[in-house]
Amino acid sequence: MSAAAHRRLTTDAWESLLRSQVAVMRELHRAPIFNEVGSREYDVLYNLSRCPTGWLRLNELNDNVLLTQPSISRMVDRLEARGLIQRRTPENDRRGVLIGLTEEGVALQKKVGREHVRNIMELMEAALTDEEMLTLLELTGKLRDSVAIR
Missing domain, CATH: 1.20.5 (Single alpha-helices involved in coiled-coils or other helix-helix interfaces)
Structure with a gap:
């Protein structure tokens, strides 16, 4: 070539x-479910739900979402005002701030997540076979990994 x-x-x-x-x-x-919480807000809730400890530093959260640092700070403020997330100071670093879901945030993330997964399945299954989805998964993983090692 x-x-x-x-x-x-x-x-x-x-x-x-x-x-x-x-x-x-x-x-x-x-999808109507995103009338309850915006897709970017859901992304924050989802990433917090995946954290094994239930808590992330703001910069760790920022590594996993497509928002700038000032935008994510404002979003965290809005989500906290809605009672969906909470902040706490880590014991080993009094200057740091950890962010985690409240019970209401957990419930909303699960509710939106279930509907979102149904919509994803409907869309993906209409377009791709299981074999094609495995190929897509392999290719996107390979691309992501190549970026991560740079």
């Missing part, structure tokens, strides 16, 4: 990945 053809293939593959992600996310976020 020529350099120009390789360059074109690379950019076409990237653009296809990006446009697919945008189309899928737009479709998923049209």
Whole structure:
């Protein structure tokens, strides 16, 4: 393959990945369940729910969501005001702040999560076979891993 053809293939593959992600996310976020909590807010709740200790530092949370530091700080303030998350000071670092879900936050994350998973399954199963989903999982993991080692 020529350099120009390789360059074109690379950019076409990237653009296809990006446009697919945008189309899928737009479709998923049209679900009525996201009227209760925005998709970015849900992303914060979801990431906190996955944390083994139940608590994350703000910078750790920021590593897992597509928001800037000032945006995530404002979102944390809003979610705290709604009673969905709480803050605490870690015992070993009085200057640090940990963020965790409240009981209400856990309940909302589970409620939205169940509906979101149903919508994901409906969309993915209509488009891909199990074998294709495994291939997609392998390819996206490989791409993510290559970025992580840079």
